[in-house]
Amino acid sequence: MIKDGLKRDIEFIVELDKMKSILRQTNLIDKSRREDDAEHSWHISVMAMVLSEYANENIDVCKVIKMLLVHDLVEIYAGDTFCYDVEGNKSKKKRELEAADKIYGMLKEDKGQELRNLWDEFEEMKTKEALFAAAMDRLQPLFSNYYSDGGTWKKFNVTKAEVYKRIAPIEKASDELWEFTTNMIEDAIKKGYIKE
């Protein structure tokens, strides 16, 4: 006899397949196509494993990984909002809150709430784990752009000020990663990938 909770878990897992069809603006480094949410979520989760030693504070890396694995689930219904899309970002919060109710509501109450709490914590960006998770989320597309001759920076004429605003969590999360990131960005400006 299969329990109702397990049936709901499976329906949730099957629904998550849609993450593989939510496209981000960022391209793969080999420029072959745009990256999707499932790929991005995997990449930043491994990054957290590899880079946690550089966190300024002692962090619970397991919690960071769990946060990163679910941080974009709302985009199954709310879609990916490009970080430099001013109009889209005005309605983003409302769309994502409705999506969160829907996707986490698929699970039984306690389990849905546990995952929802991870997403809420990530979004609030106040705890040291949420900050480090946000740093991974901001850092990964920089690699995609830098190692593909400018990527979306060039395509959308992104300015230095916009990039620095976007990556602020990295500065708070890790001095070493911040030093690395600023070096990379200054070099990207020199190369003409990012506008002064």
Add this chain to the structure above:
Amino acid sequence: MIKDGLKRDIEFIVELDKMKSILRQTNLIDKSRREDDAEHSWHISVMAMVLSEYANENIDVCKVIKMLLVHDLVEIYAGDTFCYDVEGNKSKKKRELEAADKIYGMLKEDKGQELRNLWDEFEEMKTKEALFAAAMDRLQPLFSNYYSDGGTWKKFNVTKAEVYKRIAPIEKASDELWEFTTNMIEDAIKKGYIKE
């Protein structure tokens, strides 16, 4: 001054982008295209979070997730070997061991070894965490096939005996997931997705 270890970490992270271009035989549930290794690794990592309560033994879910995040990295160099490809599986072990030396060798010794240990443990499939991780790895493509009218089962004329051999870790890892899985497979046989 950027440390050598951090530079190597970044090179490793950039190299991992290639996981997004390693195609598996399995299709997405919507049948639009084949799934890649990054997507698969993400999906089974979230599955471990959601399904860990059904493990027969008390497992360290964080370790399971870390194992699943890196379990396919060797395929960057060794390629994906289809589980029902008899010839390909003869040379798989040798190819993957060489690939493991290469990919984990990109990192500094202690960090490379830590990740390599996770992969070795997964491959040996002896600990309760490795068994549960293998169960996730085997279960996810069943969903892809079942919810897309037979998928690779039908395409490659896979038999009931082949499927049951492949999914053996699920039986050892979780009674509840095993019951669910066998129900699904018996139904897939009735529907003509899997050959008797």
